[in-house]
Amino acid sequence: xxxxxxxxxxxxxxxxxxxxxxxxxxxxxxxxxxxxxxxxxxxxxxxxxxxxxxxxxxxxxxxxxxxxxxxxxxxxxxxxxxxxxxxxxxxxxxxxxxxxxxxxxxxxxxxxxxxxxxxxxxxxxxxxxxxxxxxxxxxxxxxxxxxxxxxxxxxxxxxxxxxxxxxxxxxxxxxxxxxxxxxxxxxxxxxxxxxxxxxxxxxxxxxxxxxxxxxxxxxxxxxxxxxxxxxxxxxxxxxxxxxxxxxxxxxxxxxxxxxxxxxxxxxxx
Numbered sequence: 021x022x023x024x025x026x027x028x029x030x031x032x033x034x035x036x037x038x039x040x041x042x043x044x045x046x047x048x049x050x051x052x053x054x055x056x057x058x059x060x061x062x063x064x065x066x067x068x069x070x071x072x073x074x075x076x077x078x079x080x081x082x083x084x085x086x087x088x089x090x091x092x093x094x095x096x097x098x099x100x101x102x103x104x105x106x107x108x109x110x111x112x113x114x115x116x117x118x119x120x121x122x123x124x125x126x127x128x129x130x131x132x133x134x135x136x137x138x139x140x141x142x143x144x145x146x147x148x149x150x151x152x153x154x155x156x157x158x159x160x161x162x163x164x165x166x167x168x169x170x171x172x173x174x175x176x177x178x179x180x181x182x183x184x185x186x187x188x189x190x191x192x193x194x195x196x197x198x199x200x201x202x203x204x205x206x207x208x209x210x211x212x213x214x215x216x217x218x219x220x221x222x223x224x225x226x227x228x229x230x231x232x233x234x235x236x237x238x239x240x241x242x243x244x245x246x247x248x249x250x251x252x253x254x255x256x257x258x259x260x261x262x263x264x265x266x267x268x269x270x271x272x273x274x275x276x277x278x279x280x281x282x283x284x285x286x287x288x289x
């Protein structure tokens with residue numbers, strides 16, 4: 021899932037009732053694991069629930085992602101058998117079509133690097149299709165405007181990442197220094213709600229963000245929604261929400277205190 025998916029499941033779960041995510045409150049805090057590209061670190065060090073709303077938002081994000089990737093019930097190890105992997109078959113067979121079209125049209129950035137793997141590409145498209153369904157069926161104006169404006173403000177003060185490095189929230193690496201700017205840059209350029217995840221896909225797959233490419237990605241997303249079926253996607257959202265609301269009931273160990281704490285937020289968030 022991307023931003024809309026996380027906002028929707030977190031809101032439905034009512035885990036953080038003091039925050040009105042659908043009004044755009046604190047959405048960037050909910051998305052910190054994505055912005056800082058630190059999911060693996062977070063699973064090892066922050067896999068438990070605290071009292072503060074921020075900590076609850078972050079863990080809620082992590083639980084939602086875990087369900088999509090690893091399944092409704094935690095098995096004790098990260099085996100990729102969640103909903104996105106179960107449903108990616110219909111997309112995976114179109115791998116060559118996607119990449120050949122993008123390459124022949126000249127849509128890949130010069131610094132794009134190699135193609136994503138078939139599995140990585142297919143499961144990402146299936147995940148992000150949740151956001152396309154939500155964007156096409158709901159009013160996301162407040163969330164969109166808050167994300168875009170927050171991303172623009174945060175980009176003006178990139179040193180905030182140092183706060184998290186120094187407080188050992190994320191490992192110090194070149195990726196942790198560069199990825200927040202890339203992620204937030206894409207969000208800041210969005211002009212409507214579904215462009216948040218469409219530009220995220222373009223970033224992920226090394227594509228330029230022209231209107232032609234965004235329209236092309238939107239068509240892919242809507243084809244996936246149609247192929248999977250809205251009812252099944254709604255069931256997936258309901259399942260994710262149920263686990264996010266009560267993760268310990270599904271063996272997700274959020275009650276276990278780990279060695280590190282999630283610190284106070286950087287001032288820009």
